[in-house]
Amino acid sequence: MSAPTLWILLPILVGSFTLLLLRERTVAVIGGGTSLVLAGIALIVPIDEALRIGPLSLKIASTASILGRSFILPPTDAPLLVIIFGMCALWFFGAEAAGVALRLIPLGLIITALLVASIAVQPFLYAALLIELAVMTAVPLLLPSNQKPGRGVIRFLVYQTLAMPFLLFAGWLLAGVEASPGDLALTVQSTSMLGLGFVFLLAIFPLYTWIPQLMEESSPYAVGFLLWLLPTIASIFGMSFLDRYAWLRTSPGVLAGLRGIGLLMLISGGLWAAFQRKLERLMAYTAIAETGFILLALSLTTAGSLDLFFLLIIPRGLGLAVWALALSVLKKENGALEFSSAQGLARAYPLASAALVLAALSTAGFPLLAGFPPRLALWQGLAGESIGTAIWFLVGILGLLTGAVRMMAVLVMQKEETNWALKESWIQRGMLSIGIIGLFLLGIFPQIMRPFLESLPLMFQHLGR
């Protein structure tokens, strides 16, 4: 058996099978269980090494060949597979509580498999095609067939589709730059193409308008899943470019550009979040600011830049999952999520409200929560390189914090004398409690992430060494 068969083909097959099922619970158990097993295999079974279990010898080969091209998942990718499928298990088990299991799990498994394939494909440039396939698969996930398509889903499709040609052309031009490094015009053309491709793909300012629109139109849980997975994989794809081309990763202009755009994303996301009056849009702008954190981590010139990037992944995934689940619970029960109609919801849905506030505070880097350690490390790294950048970073963080505090104020605001109740279902209570405990655990004991993170930089031949 090969690693691509196990972590790409198998999720596609299971995802396709679960499309036929009609019971949310069954789909959640199969989807979550499959993801958990795949994460477990990635954790326990070494790739490209024979594992002896009694008389049996098991070996997972790293390479599979399809249509003359290789899909490679080397042993250095195993920790990433553990994180991706482990987080997917969390999202899929929570999907039943969010009421979207029948759509999220089948399509989510297929999307995850396609995005893992985009990490595995050689040459890495072809990842753009696989990401586009994942984007198209995401459309039915975001839009139930009985709902009219809004602007958000159309813009999502358009922007993500436009990214692909730019990235493929950029890859072709970059090969030319490598052959003749002195050709300035070609360098400018390829960098511009690459930049435009990633501006579309990562929804960089000002092309992120679809995120808040989509958050209002679609299930917050489905959108949250995509907002976690797509930028994570797209960033790893972007890092492959930096790893492959020495002149890109050593160019001061590219690093300055990454930092500038990262700050712009963080500040604009933070400021918009501070003034939002809808809970869904608040989450959307926070997700935008999260992309800013990723770009800022990549812009650091210190050796720990890559470690910092990977340190952001798990708290980001957990924070978005908790936030999206809590929003889904409130949206399902309350309908509208404007501040005016969400007043006092904490009395009826205390767990969902607490999860919402804690996830928002975690994203803003509040102490004792999952987001605190990576943000502190990032802030420290930025301060070491530029005090101005560190100050602007603080402005963005303050915006996020303001949004979180305003949301908390609205949720606990009491319209009239109402008694406390616990209206969440038992499965919602269970999943929200696990999420809240996870936020505190990662905040108080960030070292528990270390076994997964320490060897991740080795995925990249040059960046990580």
Next chain:
Amino acid sequence: MLAVILAWIAVILLLATSAGLILNSDWRLDLGLLAAQYLGAFVLAAQHWPVGMAAVKLVTGWMATAAIGMTLNAFTSHEERPEQFWPRGRAFRLFMVGMVVVLAAAAAPRVETTIPGIGLPVVAGGILLIGNGLLHLGTRSEVTRVIYALLTILAGFEIIYAGVESSILVAALLAVINLGLGLVGAYLINAELSPEEEAA
């Protein structure tokens, strides 16, 4: 020589079809134009790819067209809503198509020098489709139009990319993307038109 003449005929066909898609509003004619557009794309892709591989583009393009066509056919009474943006109207769109033609004529020789050996008709055809696709995307907002525009842009990109990349995997993935976009388009069109039909 015959191949070059054929390639230029394909470029003229692509100009006519992509401009027709922007100017026309009858869905049956649109589908015919889209199908003809894939014929032109096939001829230009065949300049660099083996005919069998280029034919994949034609077949998947027609399959995507058929998927959209079958969906639209189920909603016989649907009419396109007037655009909300100004300026609009056929004269404006015709003028903009003219601008794209001028732009393509000016840019094609320069792009050809960047990609040596690709051939002027291939570059011109690709730029025309990308330009008219972007114009379509910028001036129309209906779901059907957005899908036509994306398919047009992708066809233009594929024509040029065929000149620099001949991997079978890339050809297969691009074919799947075209087909997938057709199916996603059919899904979105169905979602958009269904409630109106029920209400009627």
